[in-house]
Amino acid sequence: MNILSIKNLILILLIISPFLVKAQEVDFSFQNKELPIDVRAKILVSQMTLDEKISQMVHASAAIPRLKVADYNWWSEALHGVARNGKATIFPQGIGLGATFDPELIKEVASAISDEARAKYSISQAMGNHSKFAGLTFWSPTVNLYRDPRYGRGQESYSEDPFLMSKIGVAFVKGLQGDDPNYLKTAACAKHFVMHSGPEHGKLEFNVEVSKQDLNETYFPAFKALVEDAKVEGVMTAYNMVFGKPSCTSEFLVKETLRENWNFDGYVTSDCGAISGAAGKQGYAKTALDASALALTAGINLNCGGTYKNLKKALEKGLITEELINKRVIQLFKTRFRLGMFDKQEDVPFSKIGPEVIHSEKHIALSRVAAQKSIVLLKNKNNVLPLSPEIKIPYVTGPFANSNDMLMGSYYGVSTGMVTIVEGITDAVSLGTSLNYRSGALPFQLNPNPKNWAPNVAAESDVTICVVGTTADLEGEGVDAIASAHGGDKPNLKLPENQIKYIHQIIEKKKDKPLILVIASGGPVSLEGIEEHCDAILQIWYPGEQGGNAVADVLFGKVSPSGKLPITFPKNVDQLPSYDAYSMKGRTYKYMTKDPMFPFGYGLTYSKTEFSNLVLNSTKLKKKETLEVTVDVENVGNFDIEEVVQLYICPENVSGGIPLKSMKGFSRASLKKGEKKSVSFSINPEDLKVVNEEGERVWRKGNYKIVVGNASPGDLSVKLGASVPQTAIIQLK
Structure with missing residues (x-):
């Protein structure tokens, strides 16, 4: 290069340098908290490249350092406590919260959960932990109707009744999101919109067709209440197809119903892997690229998964517009602004919540109260309950009498304060009591040792308290229910056969001594052939970390049971319509004409x-x-x-x-x-x-x-x- 060329190059650089500097300048006015949130979000997104915008539309959103946008993972869970993110207070599972029939209590529980979430978020941010489950956008609560008791994930839901579901769900969302006029404490998410309650093993493929009457009477009300009354910040679509279209590509559900009819102003996320599923097992879209375009057009802001990485190619093919991408990304950042992620932390009131709230004595006590109020007394023959703490020889037995897993249910956190039934009873009875404990049976398998002395102990005791049921290993989400042969669903409502056998062994040996049956489960258990031999029956659901204390409080009369059944307990599956039928005919207390074993809303107290x-x-x-x-x-x-x-x-x-x-x-x-x-x-x-x-x-x-x-x-x-x-x-x- 000669001297003249160098001089020309320098001259050109001098001429264009002001424009280069200007191009690199960032308008940080989006950090001005006095501006409306939608304006702030537009200012920020307008400065992003196409690739940067697309990087924000998957649940593991990338950092954009030049705009001071940190990486963020949208996937967190808080169904009954901060889940999958270390130490946290564990409250009763969703169905147990529904059994309290106590929205004020549920709001208090959710507020405690969000306090712990905020404290944990601050600590995680300080140590650079931006991983999954460490954020503030919680994909909870589950407000899918518990339409069939065979559904393994019914435990996550509050009820078979849309009215009760709505009241409990609204309270939970308000507790999670807080009542500050400017900021969200955390962002709740109503899932799975809208018909997603089994079969669990076919959820990636099946199509739901229901009448307009069932849709609006039964399936819409809880979601509508969470959007209109609780102002829930997020909604997650379901895996399954609805009216022939995958839920995540349904303009009827997302665009027309959520946005236009209900005026929803939050973000919509797909369930994890659902968008790719639209081009996979569902076969609705030709390719993952087409599925991405369809989901974006329908109104999905966030892809749990990575399928939205196809959006650039979809744009190049003319399937979508960049204007539509902008609109979807702006909505995502409105949520992050509402959470205070771009403001000085001293200006965000919830950032002041300290680590002392995590698994605090106050929250532990609240978990105990919630568990107490969730317990349903189904039977109390001759007022055998409450027992005296001075009872001489109580016998505690059963596969879940000393189980932590039974306390937790699904989507759980971890805690250092788990109290099993045996521990709770041990602490409740007199020091002079000769308390005896044997498990007696394995949870889900036949006892390999036929010489089992455990049933004989019942004859030597003043009372036998037998704790049976299931755990999330048997009923729950298919990927987690490791002991289930049915994808987490239940083929019938019976207890595992070895548990039934063990109960009958106790019945045979106990003579005239009372038998108290304590049932832990996420839904109805058929007690045909068992109920008539029991003197008292307690349904305790999955009661959370204080379950043992709460059960003991009820058994020994510290409190009266006050929970009510939030779902009908049928006698058996013969009383139920086909599991895969979504018509409400013959389902729930609202439409069932047969007499069940225990009716909706039922539960005894120790008084009259x-x-x-x-x-x-x-x-x-x-x-x-x-x-x-x-x-x-x-x-x-x-x-x-x-x-x-x-x-x-x-x-x-x-x-x-x-x-x-x-x-x-x-x-x-x-x-x-x-x-x-x-x-x-x-x-x-x-x-x-x-x-x-x-x-x-x-x-x-x-x-x-x-x-x-x-x-x-x-x-x-x-x-x-x-x-x-x-x-x-x-x-x-």
Whole structure:
């Protein structure tokens, strides 16, 4: 190169250098917390290259150092405690939280979880841990309807009833996200939108077709409530196909329903691997590239997986536009701005939550209370419970009497404070008590040793407490249920055969001594051939780290059981429709005509409740009128209790596919022995409407029975020990 060429090159560089500097300048005004979040997100995303934007659309989002964007993994779990991320308080599994019928308690539980999450996040950030499960975007709660008790992941859900599901779910989301007007404590995510409740083994392939009536009466309400009432920040689509399209590519679900009809202003993520599945087992899209374009067009902001790396090629082929990519990425950053990730930490109130909250004494105590309130007393023959702490020779046995796994359920954290049933009982009884323990049976296998002395101990004891059931090894997500031959689902509702055999051995040996059966499971267990031989039965679900203490508290009368069944317990699977049928006909207490083993809403206390003086504001209501209901509730027994008062509406003329009965209100009442209280309900006109066969909420004229009691309406509830309910007739005009 000659001197003239060098001079020319220098001259050119001098001319263009101001423009080069300008091109490298970054507009950091997106860090100004006084600007609206959508403006901040647009400013930030507008400065990203195409490759940078696409790198933000997978769950393991890359760092962009020049824009001071840190790498972030969106995948975290908090179903009943911070999960898969080290030490944290473990609360009862989702179905147990539903059994409390206590939204205020559930909000407190979720707030404790999010406190621990914030503290753990700050510590993780300080040590440079940006890994999966260490973030603030929690893919919880699960609000898929527990439509069939064979579903292994039903334990993650709160109920078979959309009304109860909505109330508990909204409370959980509000607890996770906090109540600060400017920042989210954590970001909750409602999953799996919308029909995803088995079969677990076929979830990557099957297609769900339901009526408009079932969709709007049963499957939509909880998700709609979380979006509109709780302002949930995230929604995860399901694996399965809906109306012939993979959920993650459904414009009907994401674009029309979530965004347009419900005005959702959060991010939508696919389930993990679901977008690639649309071109895989589902065979809906020709290639993964096509699946990416379809998901982006439908409204999926985030790909759990790596399929969205095809978006650049999809853009080049004209399947999508960069404007659409911008729109989806801006929504993701709105969530990160709401979490305070681009603000000074001193300006984010939740960043001040310190490590002292993690597994704190306060949270441990809260876990114990939640477990206490989740326990359902199904039977108490001759008031054998509560037991005296001074009992001389109690016998604790069963495969889960000394099990930590039984306490945790699925999607769990880890804790240093796990209390098994044996430990809880040991701490509850007198030091002079001759407590005996033997497991007696393995959880899921036949005992290889036929000489088993354990059943004989029952004859030598004052009472036998036998702890049986399942764990997430047997029922749960297919990839985790290592002991299941059915992808985590249950072929029937029976206990494992070796457990049934062991219970019958105890029955044979115990003579006239009482048998207390304690059942740990994520859903209904059939007790045919067993129930009649038991003096008392406790359903404890997967009760969390304080399960042992909570069970002991109930067994020995420190507290009265107050949980209610959030799902119907059938006698057996013969009472159920086909597992893969998503029609609600014959399902749940709302549509079931057969008498189950235990009805929805049922659960005994150690006292007796009487209902009286049911008063309505009117027996004839017009379209815009609210129904006001009051009833007196009295504890006429000898034990302080908490009672769950439940209000149901039953149409006298059942036609057009509407439910036989529907819960419209519930309230926990604390009642000391001899105390009477008045409980009130206010049912707004919208909740008095029914969903017709076209999926529309309509005011259906006619007579309806109002039933207020402590279990779902029916002769079986009263026969089993529930109180006689109060009833009245109203006419919708």
